[in-house]
Amino acid sequence: MKIASFNRSTSFSRRSLGTTSPRVTRLSWISRIFHVLVVMVSLISFTIAIGCGYIYVLPSLSQAFYGDGTSKFNDSFRSCNVFDGSWVPNDSYPLYNATECPFVEQGFDCLGNGRTDKDYLRWRWKPKTSDIPRFNVRSTLEKLRSKRVVFVGDSMSRTQWESLICLLMTGVEDKKSVSEVNGNKITKRIRFLGVRFSSFNFTIEFFRSVFLVEQGSMPRHAPKRVKSTLKLDKLDNISNHWVNSDVLIFNTGQWWVPGKLFESGCYFQVGNSLKLGMPISTAFKTAIDTWASWVQKNINTNRTHVFFRTFEPSHWSDQTRRFCNVTQHPLSEARGRDRSLFSDTVLEVVKNMTVPVTVLDITSMSALRSDAHVGNWSDIPLTPDCSHWCLPGVPDMWNEIVLSYLLSNYDEWTDMDLLTPVLC
Template sequence: MMETMSSLSRSTSFSPTTSFSRSTSFNRSTSFNRSSSFKSRTLSVGSPRFSQSSWVSRVSQFSWVSRWLLTLIVICIFISFLIASYGGYIYVMPSLNLAFHGYGVSEYAHSINSCNVFDGSWVADDNYPLYNSTECPFVEQGFNCLANGRRDTDYLKYRWKPNNCDIPRFNVQSILDKLRGKRVVFVGDSMSRTQWESLICMLMTGVEDKKSVYEVNGNKITKQIRYLGVRFSSFNFTIEFFRSVFLVEQSWIPRHAPKRVKSILKLDKLDSISNQWVNSDVLIFNTGQWWVPGKLFDMGCYFKVGNSLKLGMSIPTAFRTALDTWASWVEEKIDTERTRVFFRTFEPSHWSDQTRRFCNVTDHPMLDTKGRDQSIFSDTVHEVVKNMTVPIAALHVTSMSSFRSDAHVGNWGDKPSLPDCSHWCLPGLPDVWNEIVLFYLPNDKELPFLGGFEPWHSGG
C-alpha cells in the first residue's frame, strides 16, 4: 500500500554618533550712566596694563577650553576607530576564511553550529539533478518517473537553501573517500528504501567501473525483500537497507485473542532483525507511513505491551511507546562513539482528498504547505530524541518536504492506473535528504549540535 506521509546582515550598524554642542554664549549686560561711560571707555583704551591682563586671561581661558575639546575629539575618534575596526573584522573575516580555505571544513564548522538547515526555501538550480536515473540500476521502476513517461523536468531543478547558511555542494569524490571501509544502514519502510536507492545513485556518479557496485546477494530491488545491500568494492563500503516498517516486532495472533485480532505489534520489543543493525557507522531510521488505521486496525493488527493486549490504545500512544523502546535500544546497544545515528521524520503526502484516489502532481513546489508541515509523528520523534542520553540527530524533513507537491510519483509509477502522492520520484527530493545527512558527517569524532529545531541532543 502507498504510504503517507542573512549575507551577514551584520547590521554592524555602527553609528558612532559623536555630537558636540559647543555653545559659548557671552551675555554681557553692562549698564553705564553718561558720566561714567566716557571714563570707562577711556580706561579700557588708555590703560595698557588692564587691556593686556584681560586679553591674557581670555586667551588662557580659550586655550584651556580648546585643549579640552581637542582631547575629547581625539578620544571619540579613537573609540570610533576601534568600533569600526571590530565591525570590519567581524564582516570581513568569514570571507577571508573562505578565500583561504575554500567552501569546506571551515564554513561547515561555522554553519553546522549556527544554522538550522531545515529552515529555508526551495530555489531553482540548473546544477540539479545530481545523477541520471537511466544510468543507475538501483532505481526501482516504481520511482523512475522519467523512464515511466514523465515529460516535465522542472521538478528536478530545485535545491534546498537554508535561510542563514548554505549546504555545501555535493562532492562525490570527497564522500566516497570519507566512506571508505564504512557501513551505512537504512532501517524503515519504502520511504527509507527510496532514500537508500538515492544515496547509491548519487555515489555511483563518482565510480568509474559501474560493475564494481553490486547488490551483495544478487537481488533485484523489490519491496518484498527485508534486506538489500549494495557494495562499493573499489572503496570497500556498503550501503544497506533493512525493511522494518514499524521498527518494533510484529507477530501473528496470540492465544485466546478476540477474533478481530489477526496480528500484534509488540511495542516493548524491537524488531527481531535489530541485532543486524548494530555494527554500523551510519544508522538512519524512519517510520510513520504504516502507523495508520488502514495498515493496523483494518487489517486486524493491534498492540501488545508485555503480556497485555492493548485493544483500546490509540495509534499516537502506540507510536510513542514504540519510539521509547527504540530509544532504549539505541542507548543500550549502539556505540555512539562509532555510529552516527539519525532519525528522519515523517514525509508528508499530497493527496487531493482523503480517499487517496486523486493525486494532483504540480509542476512547481507549492507556495503554501496547507498544514502538511505539521505531523504528530514528527513531534513525537523530537520529544523522544530530546530525552535520550546519547547524541541522536532528528532529520526534520517534514516541513521542507511539505512544499514539494511536484516531486511525487503521481501517474508515473510502475502502475499508471494507481496514482501515487506518497512516494517520490528519483532523482528528486530524497537526494536532498541525503545531502543533509552527508553535511552532518564530519571528519572528527565529535558530532556538533544542530541549531534551529535542536535535532541534536547531547544527552544528560
C-alpha cells in the same frame, strides 16, 4: 589593590610593635582583621563566579562537541535552522540519471515512466540563514571507505537508500564494481538489501522494518478481529543486524495508520497484554520509547552516527487517496503539512535521550514539494502515488544534508580540503 593594602598594614604593625598604645594596637588588629575579611570575601566571590561559569558554560561546550540527546548537528543547526528555508531553482540538478542507475526501482523513475516535464528535477534546498555544502562525490567516496551505512524503515527509507547509491555511483569509474551483495533485484518484498562499493570497501544496506518494533502472530484467546499484534515493548527481531554500523538512519510513520493496522487486524500488545483500545498516537510514542532504549543500550555512539528522519508528508487531494494532484512547481506554503504527530513525537523522545542522536526534521521542507511525487508516472500508471517521491528528487537533498553533517562535524569525517562546513 586590596592585597597590596593588606601587606602595607602588616608591615607597619610589625615595625610599631611594643611602642604604640593599647588603643592603637587594638585598632591595628581590627584593621588587619578587616583586610583579611575583604580578601576572603573577594576569593569566595571569585570562586563562586568561576563555579557558576563552569556550571553554565561547560554543559554548553559539551553539548556543542559531543551532543546531548539531539547531538551537536541539531544544536548548531538550531541557530542556523537549516530546515527553515525554501526551494530555489538550480541548473546543476539533477545529480544523476535514474534510468542509468541500476538500483532505482522502476516505480520511482518518473522520467523513465513517461513524465515529460523536468522542472521538478531542478530545485535545491536553501536554508534562510545557512548554506549546505555542494555535493562532492569523489571526496565523499573516499570518506566512506571501509564504512557501513545502514537504513532502517519503510519504503521511504528504501527510496533514500536508492538515492544515496545513485548519487555515489556517479563518481565510480567501474560501475560493475557496485553490486547487490546477494545478487538480488531491488524490490519491496525483500527485508534486506545491501549494495557494496568494492573499489572503496563499503556497503550501503537497507533493512525493511516498517514499524521498527516486532510484529507477531495472533495471541491465544484473542478476539477474532485480532490477526496480529505489534509488540510495542520489543524492537524488530532483525535489530541485531543493525549494530556495528558507522551510519544508522531510521524512519517510520507511513504504516501507523488505521488502514495498515486495525483494518488489517493488527492491534497493539505490551508484554502479554493486548491493548485493543490504545490509540495510535500512544502506541507510536511507546514504540519510539522502545527504539530509544534499544539505541542507548546496544549502539556504540562513539562509532555509530545515529539519525532519525522525520515523517514525509504526502499530497493526496483527499482522504480517500484516490486522487493525486502533482503540481508543476513547489508550493509557496506548506498548507498544514509542515507538522506531524509522528515527527513531534520523535523530536520529543530524542530530546530526552542520553546518547547523541541527530533528528533530520525534513517534514516542513518536504511539505512544499507537491511537484516531486510519483503521481501517475510509476510502473503501475493506473494507481496514483502521492506518497513516494520521484528519483532523482527530494530524497537526494535529505542525503546531501546527511553527508554534509558527517563530513563537516566529526573529526574522523572532517577534512576542510574535501568539503566546506555548513555556514551560518
